[in-house]
Amino acid sequence: MHLLAALCGILFSLLHTPTCSAATDTLSRGGSLAGDARLVSSNGKYALGFFETNSNNPTHNASNSYLGIWFHKVPKLTPVWSANGDNPVSSPASPELMISDDGNLVIIADDGTKVWWSTQANITANTTVVVAVLLADGNLVLRSSSNSSDVFWQSFDHPTDTLLPGAKLGRNKVTGLDRRFVSRRNSNDQAPGVYSMGLGPGALDESMRLSWRSTEYWSSGEWNGRYFDAIPEMSGPRYCKYMFVTSGPEFYFSYTLVNESTAFQVVLDVSGQWKVRVWDWDRNDWITFSYSPRSKCDVYAVCGAYGICSNNAGPLCSCMKGFSVRSPEDWEMEDRAGGCIRDTPLDCNATSMTDKFYPMPFSRLPSNGMGLQNATSAESCEGSCLSSCSCTAYSYGQGGCSLWHDDLTNVAADDDTGETLYLRLAAKEVQSWQDRHRHGMVTGVSVAVGVSTATVITLVLVSLIVMMIWRRSSSHPADSDQGGIGIIAFRYADIKRATNNFSEKLGTGGFGSVFKGCLGESVAIAVKRLDGAHQGEKQFRSEVSSIGIIQHVNLVKLVGFCCEGDRRLLVYEHMPNRSLDFHLFHQSAHGGGTTGLRWDIRYQIALGVARGIAYLHHSCRDCIIHCDIKPQNILLDASFVPKIADFGMAKFLGRDFSRVLTTMRGTVGYLAPEWISGTAITSKVDVYSYGMVLLDIVSGRRNAGREASTDGDCCHAKCCFPVQVVDKLLNGGVGSLVDASLGGDVNLDDVERVCRVACWCVQDNEYDRPTMVEVVQFLEGLSEPDMPPMPTFLHAIAGGSP
Numbered sequence: 001m002h003l004l005a006a007l008c009g010i011l012f013s014l015l016h017t018p019t020c021s022a023a024t025d026t027l028s029r030g031g032s033l034a035g036d037a038r039l040v041s042s043n044g045k046y047a048l049g050f051f052e053t054n055s056n057n058p059t060h061n062a063s064n065s066y067l068g069i070w071f072h073k074v075p076k077l078t079p080v081w082s083a084n085g086d087n088p089v090s091s092p093a094s095p096e097l098m099i100s101d102d103g104n105l106v107i108i109a110d111d112g113t114k115v116w117w118s119t120q121a122n123i124t125a126n127t128t129v130v131v132a133v134l135l136a137d138g139n140l141v142l143r144s145s146s147n148s149s150d151v152f153w154q155s156f157d158h159p160t161d162t163l164l165p166g167a168k169l170g171r172n173k174v175t176g177l178d179r180r181f182v183s184r185r186n187s188n189d190q191a192p193g194v195y196s197m198g199l200g201p202g203a204l205d206e207s208m209r210l211s212w213r214s215t216e217y218w219s220s221g222e223w224n225g226r227y228f229d230a231i232p233e234m235s236g237p238r239y240c241k242y243m244f245v246t247s248g249p250e251f252y253f254s255y256t257l258v259n260e261s262t263a264f265q266v267v268l269d270v271s272g273q274w275k276v277r278v279w280d281w282d283r284n285d286w287i288t289f290s291y292s293p294r295s296k297c298d299v300y301a302v303c304g305a306y307g308i309c310s311n312n313a314g315p316l317c318s319c320m321k322g323f324s325v326r327s328p329e330d331w332e333m334e335d336r337a338g339g340c341i342r343d344t345p346l347d348c349n350a351t352s353m354t355d356k357f358y359p360m361p362f363s364r365l366p367s368n369g370m371g372l373q374n375a376t377s378a379e380s381c382e383g384s385c386l387s388s389c390s391c392t393a394y395s396y397g398q399g400g401c402s403l404w405h406d407d408l409t410n411v412a413a414d415d416d417t418g419e420t421l422y423l424r425l426a427a428k429e430v431q432s433w434q435d436r437h438r439h440g441m442v443t444g445v446s447v448a449v450g451v452s453t454a455t456v457i458t459l460v461l462v463s464l465i466v467m468m469i470w471r472r473s474s475s476h477p478a479d480s481d482q483g484g485i486g487i488i489a490f491r492y493a494d495i496k497r498a499t500n501n502f503s504e505k506l507g508t509g510g511f512g513s514v515f516k517g518c519l520g521e522s523v524a525i526a527v528k529r530l531d532g533a534h535q536g537e538k539q540f541r542s543e544v545s546s547i548g549i550i551q552h553v554n555l556v557k558l559v560g561f562c563c564e565g566d567r568r569l570l571v572y573e574h575m576p577n578r579s580l581d582f583h584l585f586h587q588s589a590h591g592g593g594t595t596g597l598r599w600d601i602r603y604q605i606a607l608g609v610a611r612g613i614a615y616l617h618h619s620c621r622d623c624i625i626h627c628d629i630k631p632q633n634i635l636l637d638a639s640f641v642p643k644i645a646d647f648g649m650a651k652f653l654g655r656d657f658s659r660v661l662t663t664m665r666g667t668v669g670y671l672a673p674e675w676i677s678g679t680a681i682t683s684k685v686d687v688y689s690y691g692m693v694l695l696d697i698v699s700g701r702r703n704a705g706r707e708a709s710t711d712g713d714c715c716h717a718k719c720c721f722p723v724q725v726v727d728k729l730l731n732g733g734v735g736s737l738v739d740a741s742l743g744g745d746v747n748l749d750d751v752e753r754v755c756r757v758a759c760w761c762v763q764d765n766e767y768d769r770p771t772m773v774e775v776v777q778f779l780e781g782l783s784e785p786d787m788p789p790m791p792t793f794l795h796a797i798a799g800g801s802p
Contacts, residue, residue: 001573004117004331008614016282017365023286024039024040024130025039025041025042025133025134025135026039026132026133026134027039027041027097027098027099027105027130027131027132027133027143028099028132029099029127029128029130029131030098031096031098032096032099033048033049033050033097033098034050034094034095034096034538035050035094036049037049039133040134040309041072041073041131041134041135041136041137041138041429042135042136043136043260044072044073045070045072045073045136045138045260045261045263046069046070046071046072046080046134046136046590047069047070047137048067048069048134048140048360049063049067049068050066050067050068050089050094050095050627051065051066051068051070051079052064052065052066052075053088053188053189053190056130057750059472063090063189064088064090064189065088065089065090065094065095066079066082066083066084066088066089066190067082067083067084067086067095067097067107067117067149068080068081068082068083068190069081069082069134069138069140069155069584071172071263071279073193073263074172074263074279074283075284076286077794078265078286078287079160079162079188080138080160080162080164080265080267081140081155081159081162081164081744082190082360082404083107083117083155083533084107084116084174084190084194085160085184085190085191086191086192086193087116087117088190089107093109093110093111094109095107095108095109095116096108096109096112097130099130099131100118101127102127102402103121103125103130103140103142103152103262104118104119104120104121104123104142104153105118105119105132105153106119109462114496115328119142119152119153121142121152121153123142123152123153124150124177125144126291126388127147129143129144130142130143130145130152131143131144131145136185137164137166137167137168138155138156138163138164138165138166138167139154139155139156139164140155140169140680141154142156143305149633150420152656156168156179157177157179158188159180159181159182160181160182160184160190160192160483161181161182161183161193161268161269162181162182162265162267162268162543163181163254163255163265163267164264164265164266165240165255165257165264165364166254167198167254168252168253168254169181169198169199169208169252169254170199170245170248170250170251170252170253170534171199171250171251171252171254172249172250172251173249173250173251173781174249178198179252180196180197180267181196181197181198181199182196182197182268183195183196183268183269183272184270185270185335185337186330186333186334186335187270187333187334188333189297189333189335189459191467191589192300193270193335193337193535194213194272194337195210195211195212195268195270195299196210196211196268197209197211197268197274198209199213199251199252199253200219201427202762204246204251205569206222206223206244206246207220207221207222207223207228208220208228208253208270208274209301210272210274210292210293210297211300212272212300212301214302214318214344215300215367215546215574216275217272217293217298217299217300217651218292218293218298218299220292223244223253225422226242227242228623230292231290231292233290234276234290234555238254239257239258239259239264239278239500240255240257240258240264240638241255241256241257241512242254242255243255243256256586258331262278262279263278264276264277264278264279265277265471266672269291270334270335271296271299271302271334272294272299272300272302272485273291273292273293273296273299274291275288275290275291276288276290276291277289283491289801295311296309296316297309297310297311297364297412298737300367300409300410301337301339301409301410302316302317302336303316303317303318303336303339304317304326304337304338304339304340304407304409305339305340305407305408305409305412306319306320306338306340306341306407306409307319307320307336307339307409308320308341308343308363308411308412308413309411309413310413310415310538311412311413312410317331317336319340320340320360320408320411320423320428321360321423321424321425322342322344322358322423322429323342323343323345324340324341324343324553325339325340326338326339326340326341326611327552327615327619328551328552329534329619329620329621331382332426336457337452339409340406341611343553343555343639343641344425344426344428344429344639344640344641345431345600345601345604345639345641346389346424346425346426346639347426347427347600348389348461348600348687350663353386353387353432354426354427355386355402355424355425355427355428356424356425356426356430356431357382357385357393357394357422357423357424357425358422358423358424358425358426358429358430359419359420359421359422359423360411360421361418361419361420362413362414362418362419362420363411363413363418363419363420364410364411364412364413364418364792365395365402365411365416365419366393366404366405366408366409366410366411366421366423367409367410368404368406368460368570369395369401369402369403369404370399370405371399371400371401371405372384372400372401372402372403372763373400373631375398375400375401376401378386378396378401380394380401381394381395381401382394382422382659383402384401384403385403385422386424388403388528390406391403391404391405392404392405392406392407392423392424392647393408393421393422393423393424393425394422394424395419395420395421395422396422397419397420404691407681408421408423423467426635426639428638430737453754466647481741486545487558487559487560487561488560488561488571489560489561489562489563489578490561490562490569490673491558491562492562492564492567492569495517495527495562495569495571498517498518498519498525498527499515499516499517499527501530502515502527503515503757504516504517506526506578510622512528512529512530512531513528513529513531514526514527514528514529515527515529516574516639517574518784519559524573524574524576525559525571525572525573525574526573526574526575527570527572528569528570528572529568529767530568530569530570539596542562544570550615550616550620550624551703552611552612552641553608553611553641553645554608554609554611554612554615554641554644555612555616555643555644556572556573556575556635556643556644556645557572557573557643558570558571558572559571559572561689572638572645573643575635575636575637575643576638576701577635577636577637577638578635578636579632579633579634579635579636579694580605580631580632580634580635580636580693580697581630581631581632581634582640583597583636584597584631584696584697584700584701585631585696589702593712596796597640598742598745599742599745599746599747599750599751600747601640601755602698603747603750603779604640604641605634605636605642605697605781606693606694606697606754606779607780608641608642608775609629609634609642609644609690609693610690610772610775610776610779611631612642612643612775613626613644613686613687614714614771614772614775614776615682615706615773616644616650616686617686617771617772617773618771618772618773619754622652622653623652623653624651624653625650625651625652625653625660625681625682625683625685625686626647626649626650626686626688626689627649627650627651627666627681627686628646628648628649628666628667628670628692629644629670629689629690629693630666630667630670630689630692631696632646632667633645633646634693639781644731649666653682653683660680660681660682666685666689667689669692669702669703670687670688670689670692670693671685671688671689672684672685672689672766673688673764674766682766683771683772684766684767685766685768686772687761687766687769687771687772687775688762688766688769690760690761690772690775691722691758691759691760691761691762691769692722692758692759692761692762694754694757694758695721695722695725695755695758695762697754698737698738698739698751698754698755698758699737699738699739700739700740700741700742701721701739703721703722721737722758722759722762722791723790723791724737725755725759725761726738726788726789726790726791728755728786729752729756729759729787729788734748734751734752735748737751737755738751753778753779753781753784753785754779756778756785756786756787756788757770757775757779757785759788760785760788761775762791763788763789763791765790770785
């Protein structure tokens with residue numbers, strides 16, 4: 001209960017209301033709004049000003065600033081409109097609202113050198129008489145000071161997620177203006193989300209529609225003169241009077257309040273539900289008395305791709321078997337649009353297809369299934385799916401055979417009418433599930449045969465109690481100064497025993513050695529023992545503070561640590577397939593050759609590493625720069641899923657800042673030019689290093705050259721692979737760049753895409769390099785990279801002309 005209360009306190013503190021108020025509802029030319037100042041409507045009901053959303057990082061008080069309108073007297077900040085939701089002010093300088101020389105409202109920061117938002121109205125009147133007024137109904141208007149009906153711009157024409165009394169949901173038949181409402185990205189981010197609300201598409205379609213992107217998933221039914229057919233509760237508590245206007249130039253739905261002092265709103269929630277709420281002063285909270293659709297699982301794709309929605313007890317969303325949450329932090333903020341990602345790549349080798357199917361009974365089948373008429377049995381339906389690399393699932397029932405070739409969305413548990421969905425997984429995933437299932441069955445039978453029923457019940461109860469105690473002790477380890485981040489503080493004696501006195505060394509790094517160990521009888525671990533008092537302490541604190549608080553399927557998991565005296569040890573999950581470096585470069589692995597990672601596995605490794613870095617840069621509360629991306633720091637689990645490791649050099653970069661200065665250096669050959677020159681770095685140094693790793697993956701050799709020196713001379717005329725890659729991209733022949741051990745068994749389109757991305761990543765100017773989010777989109781095929789120019793830095797030191 002204490003933990004729950006703390007979490008609730010954090011969530012309530014995410015949005016905080018400014019404490020001062022202005023006594024006017026009007027902003028004129030020459031005036032400005034900044035800091036805690038605000039406009040207050042004439043009736044005192046609404047306020048306009050800047051509010052902030054805080055990062056929850058205890059050490060970095062980074063924040064995003066928005067211009068918005070909220071209920072002035074309601075003690076819980078509830079934004080009903082925001083101007084710059086998709087472009088919050090994150091500058092250290094405070095934002096300021098003013099009327100510019102052309103008469104538009106603008107948000108400026110950075111001492112007036114940057115415009116963050118503008119009304120962008122075409123104002124032909126004398127701009128000296130333009131004023132901005134917050135009206136009593138919550139509408140912000142830009143109008144003439146001498147003629148109140150001469151309105152140049154109004155916030156009601158640019159709604160966000162809330163329909164206020166007097167505002168319109170609908171369109172102007174003359175101008176074509178369509179007022180639609182869009183959900184917020186999550187409970188802390190004012191950016192537009194994936195759900196929208198508007199009127200039906202017909203010329204006289206008197207119904208409201210909810211959509212996920214372009215897919216409609218709910219309709220209010222027709223307007224019957226008093227309420228919509230699917231929302232009979234609108235005829236209940238008479239807080240307001242609803243209306244649907246079809247005559248004249250406009251076609252819209254609106255409402256007015258019976259009591260103007262009531263704090264009332266219609267909002268499209270981040271969950272994708274249309275909610276009608278009123279503020280209850282006795283409970284000091286918003287009360288929702290109408291919401292649609294009634295079931296959260298009826299909201300389309302509410303759990304994202306490969307997520308399962310359940311209305312039963314427990315979490316609303318979970319990932320399908322063999323998948324993990326793409327961004328746990330986003331899920332905590334109710335943003336599940338990213339869905340889940342596959343843990344183990346599928347085997348799409350036509351000659352040795354090993355994928356299996358995992359049955360998911362009682363499922364509401366996903367959308368966009370493709371019927372297959374010639375598959376007349378479950379076996380032929382399965383075979384048809386297995387023969388296509390793009391097929392992700394099939395179902396065979398009364399409606400015949402259906403196949404899915406895209407991401408599986410809108411799946412829900414349905415105990416009444418659900419069908420069985422057969423999910424395509426890598427063979428290892430299905431085998432692992434079957435082994436655990438059989439083990440559970442055998443254990444259950446053994447217990448049942450050997451003891452009485454009463455004894456079984458006693459054993460079960462004892463086991464449950466032990467599990468609860470273990471979970472509680474594991475979640476709150478004693479003697480841990482990293483409290484609350486979910487890692488275990490080990491005793492040195494326990495680690496010494498787990499590693500058999502550090503007898504099996506896995507490798508040696510710059511800060512110490514790594515040993516294999518085992519917790520209990522089955523959980524394999526890798527223990528990094530940090531050597532050197534000063535360096536060990538520094539890396540220890542860096543790794544525990546960075547990777548200890550983040551989790552992602554493509555980041556190595558920190559299980560725990562030990563800090564006793566001068567001993568510093570880090571305990572990680574063990575990666576049985578070692579590092580990418582071992583598979584690409586070690587010539588003694590298989591009789592003098594490389595281990596021969598198939599091209600499809602290499603591509604999935606490249607994509608997984610990109611997702612992991614993108615998560616560090618863009619999805620954590622602070623941007624985390626790894627600073628040492630290289631094949632040695634990319635570990636591979638049993639299914640060759642890549643895990644980025646070694647965060648000893650990682651740097652936190654608060655969202656208010658763009659650069660960080662560091663005296664530490666990464667690995668020669670993977671260092672960006674700006675880092676070599678000694679300037680402050682950005683996250684683009686990781687992009688450069690990743691680009692060099694991509695080239696390693698393509699060629700199967702060290703593209704930096706073994707003779708690289710410490711001054712950054714990483715390429716020579718005979719071995720500068722990036723220069724060769726750009727040449728082949730421009731003149732043809734990328735197939736000659738590929739690792740010879742693959743025997744030509746590659747997808748040349750994928751090879752060219754990877755080479756293009758790599759060459760963009762290693763551009764001299766960091767601003768020319770893509771972000772890691774863009775890299776992921778390129779590799780996923782969501783967008784195509786253009787032809788890259790020759791990196792002049794590499795070309796010059798390779799002996800070419802600058």
